[in-house]
Amino acid sequence: MRILILGDVVGRPGRRAIGDLIPSFVRSESIDLAIANAENAAGGMGVDVKSAEELLSGGIDVLTSGNHIWKKKEIYPYLENHSHLLRPANYPSGVPGRGWLEWQNEQGLRALVVNVQGRVFMPSHVDDPFRCADSILREHGSHSPVVIVDMHAEATSEKNAMGWFLDGRASVVYGTHTHVQTADERILSKGTAYITDVGMCGPVDSVIGIEKEAVIEGFLNQLPRKFEVARDNVVLQGVILDVDDTSGRAQAIRRIRLPWKGSET
Numbered sequence: 387m388r389i390l391i392l393g394d395v396v397g398r399p400g401r402r403a404i405g406d407l408i409p410s411f412v413r414s415e416s417i418d419l420a421i422a423n424a425e426n427a428a429g430g431m432g433v434d435v436k437s438a439e440e441l442l443s444g445g446i447d448v449l450t451s452g453n454h455i456w457k458k459k460e461i462y463p464y465l466e467n468h469s470h471l472l473r474p475a476n477y478p479s480g481v482p483g484r485g486w487l488e489w490q491n492e493q494g495l496r497a498l499v500v501n502v503q504g505r506v507f508m509p510s511h512v513d514d515p516f517r518c519a520d521s522i523l524r525e526h527g528s529h530s531p532v533v534i535v536d537m538h539a540e541a542t543s544e545k546n547a548m549g550w551f552l553d554g555r556a557s558v559v560y561g562t563h564t565h566v567q568t569a570d571e572r573i574l575s576k577g578t579a580y581i582t583d584v585g586m587c588g589p590v591d592s593v594i595g596i597e598k599e600a601v602i603e604g605f606l607n608q609l610p611r612k613f614e615v616a617r618d619n620v621v622l623q624g625v626i627l628d629v630d631d632t633s634g635r636a637q638a639i640r641r642i643r644l645p646w647k648g649s650e651t
């Protein structure tokens with residue numbers, strides 16, 4: 387089974403690049419399941435119904451998210467009614483949506499997709515992501531040998547620890563949230579593929595997707611300001627994963643960077 391995992395989609399440039407590139411890429415690379423993190427899909431902050439629908443009709447099968455999922459209130463009822471958009475599982479019980487999906491396609495391929503959020507250097511005081519992931523795998527792990535975990539977190543150490551914590555139980559543990567692709571992709575000793583951050587789908591001539599001038603000024607004067615999504619040099623970043631769908635063990639993990647030639651004007 388071949389899985390495409392894309393990093394945080396930033397604003398309209400990220401969505402347009404996905405719509406232009408991913409449907410044909412999915413066909414040419416024989417991708418069975420395409421996943422992207424949507425937490426920044428609407429204007430760089432949050433996800434609204436329009437951007438979720440645009441991604442889900444643009445070749446993406448499952449959307450994960452992170453701390454910014456709560457920014458647009460219109461997505462709360464959508465989270466309740468649309469299982470293919472996940473929010474991190476370790477928010478307090480009772481918040482909208484859920485953090486795992488038992489995915490299945492028409493060919494009968496299956497995967498359990500899990501989304502958790504780290505606690506180190508993160509703004510929200512969420513529950514323990516380790517115990518949360520463990521209990522989801524205990525409860526739903528029998529759905530499929532293929533288990534995919536988006537660990538949305540800031541700290542390399544916390545993501546690294548999650549990889550080893552789930553080694554042998556997940557097919558892949560990958561990081562999102564920092565928007566900068568890391569070069570540490572590997573398969574851990576018990577068969578779990580791991581990468582600290584899959585990167586971003588958005589303009590890389592920016593500070594993690596945002597107009598660089600405003601961010602630099604913010605660092606210089608510490609005053610609040612409006613951040614706009616940047617436009618230049620849009621790249622889709624992520625990984626392609628090959629998994630043995632009977633054992634769930636990863637066979638290969640490969641980083642990808644797909645430049646988008648369209649213009650965001």
Ligand SMILES: [Fe+2]
Pocket residue numbers: 394425426452562563564565
């Ligand atoms: Fe993000």
Ligand SMILES: [Fe+2]
Pocket residue numbers: 425452453454538562563
């Ligand atoms: Fe985030």
